[in-house]
Amino acid sequence: MSEVFVRVAVRIRPLLPKEVLHNHQVCVRMVPGSAEVMLGSDRLFSFDHAFGPTASQDEVYESCVQPLVESLVDGYNATVFCYGQTGSGKTYTLGGGSLDEDGGIIDCVAQDVFSLLGEKEKHSDGVEATVRVSYMELYREELRDLLELHTVHKELHIREDEKGNTGDEKEKNHKNE
Structure with a gap:
């Protein structure tokens, strides 16, 4: 590729x-x-x-x-x-x-x-x-899983470290190992 x-x-x-x-x-x-x-x-x-x-x-x-x-x-x-x-x-x-x-x-x-x-x-x-x-919808900063019939809208929290890198906690922990 x-x-x-x-x-x-x-x-x-x-x-x-x-x-x-x-x-x-x-x-x-x-x-x-x-x-x-x-x-x-x-x-x-x-x-x-x-x-x-x-x-x-x-x-x-x-x-x-x-x-x-x-x-x-x-x-x-x-x-x-x-x-x-x-x-x-x-x-x-x-x-x-x-x-x-x-x-x-x-x-x-x-x-x-x-x-x-x-x-x-x-x-x-x-x-x-x-x-x-994954089939996700992000609308007005609310995230919804479109494959889950009864999903409630969830507020999206974007995490940023001191260097400006974004990701979730699990991803950051994996990078530190």
Whole structure:
């Protein structure tokens, strides 16, 4: 795996029917043939990946997440972090739309992880894997586990040491050993 630790992608969603009904205008456009986005008529932003309103779930997954899954099965950690305002399309990208549409990133990751682990098991004796998954929502500094049905919102406490490093107590204790 290359030494790039963070990649940033942007996905521009189409206008919602409600927005079309109220004559809202598109203000974010893709620059053709690039990973750049234009805001308004003069503000240009560059990303590692950029997807327009017609991009498919598969296109986003294959470009941004599938390489992470392949590295994950080789023993690397991977995180997909979705950020944006309410209504920007995070849930759609992660979870997919209705049952008639393609699944989102979560569906594709689950399928690929277990498929790749199955392939590794076929070609190796005694390979054992443990899969741990987190699906968290951070909203207004409250953290919620989306895999736990009856989770109460928990206040997020970010701990910082005297050098400005962040992490939880368990992580800090491990580093001191």
